Amino acid sequence: MTDLWNQQAVQQYIDIEIQESLVLEYKAAEALGKSDGKMREITKDVSAMANSSGGRIIYGVKEYGSPDKKHLPEKIDPIEQDKISKEWLEQVINNIRPRIDGLLIYPIQLDSALNHVAYVVEIPQSTTAHQATDWRYYKRFNFQAVPMEDYEIRDTMGRKQYPKIGLDFKIELATKRYFSQFENKQHIETSCVLKVTARNTGGIYAQFVNTFISIPLPLLHELTIEQIKHENEEMIVEEGQKYYEYYEDNTVRDVVDVESNIYLSIPKYGPSRYDPILPGLSRTWEIILRGDFEKVDLDGLLIKWSTHVDNAPVSEGQVAVSDIRIIDDRNA
Incomplete structure (x- = not known):
């Protein structure tokens, strides 16, 4: 070095x-x-x-x-x-x-x-x-x-006694293009994705990782809000702010078979299983936020979380949205 x-x-x-x-x-x-x-x-x-x-x-x-x-x-x-x-x-x-x-x-x-x-x-x-x-x-x-x-x-x-999962947050802005056959024209819009990386900073592997991430209402994508209303889901209210809670874990589903026809191949998946996170390695989850993220007044907005890992104590925290790193790839 x-x-x-x-x-x-x-x-x-x-x-x-x-x-x-x-x-x-x-x-x-x-x-x-x-x-x-x-x-x-x-x-x-x-x-x-x-x-x-x-x-x-x-x-x-x-x-x-x-x-x-x-x-x-x-x-x-x-x-x-x-x-x-x-x-x-x-x-x-x-x-x-x-x-x-x-x-x-x-x-x-x-x-x-x-x-x-x-x-x-x-x-x-x-x-x-x-x-x-x-x-x-x-x-x-x-x-x-x-x-x-x-x-x-x-x-x-106690790092040598149980796994330690730390969360890192970043927001990525990108240009999304798609063609509407109904309207017969191309649409261009901004996509905004919150990427949450769970990294094992402890000394032993993490077998079961369960994380609850609370996103404030002003950041939610309009489709998420529609889903909440349609399914009559409850939101968390803390200090006058409404939050929607996402659940993330370290499960995966393996491809066990593939069905093919003349047009395409369709994978068949087995049941979910927990995929351990080894020390020093990580797992990243993605949460879609509203496309006009930059118009939101971020003052006072917090993202909160709690993480449950094996026999480790529950880890809780919060981060000001204004402090989260933003990566703008719209001109890439």
Whole structure:
């Protein structure tokens, strides 16, 4: 990995605008300071990543300050190596308790000056919970390091005992084209899909995964709303907002036979079975949202979920829709 990390590799993150995520964070040079507050912040950020899914922190990259480019890298922000050395950074990180096994720090020489560097800190996901120097436990959530609840700390410490399923959300916009024989013309519309990836971040495989995802009414596709009315389904109401609950699991149906005629082949499926999610692997579910998603006022809208996995404690959470990454492929 040492050969892969150089100034060109870091610059590429900036050029193609790789956004911060659960496993990636950028920090400007000023984040590495020798005050007690800044050293505490280092242990907070590093321990949060180890307590979550692992990942990397790139020190020496400044983010944009404007809201429309939030969490995007702007430029390299050199660190003076004679003031902030790799050994000093390593010593600060080693104040995390317990120490994080397998953590690596890569110094990157910059061409702006002989003493200018950036540091890439590669952080593995841990099998226990790590405490920052302020005596608290942190996790990564919505691009930040936030305090962990008591049950989350116990859950993290038990990663070797049961599977741990984490959910990642993204919204994809695409152009959908179809021809209407009735109208004898082609239609072009925007499709909006919420993709929910369930990843096993624990140490053992997940046999049974059952997830309930609550989507707020303003995001629902019109066909979903019609289905709710037609089947007289009930919606959940919380704090004045209506939610429709989707159920997802890790079941699959195998093709057991194929019936063919002169026009087409029709597969025949066997009964559903649970397909285990191995450690480090994932399963993605898709939920169709309304096509005019961009017209919706996202202020205050939340997506909520609860996940039940084997003998693991129930995992619950929520994410602001405005914080979900949007991928726009309409011009692709």
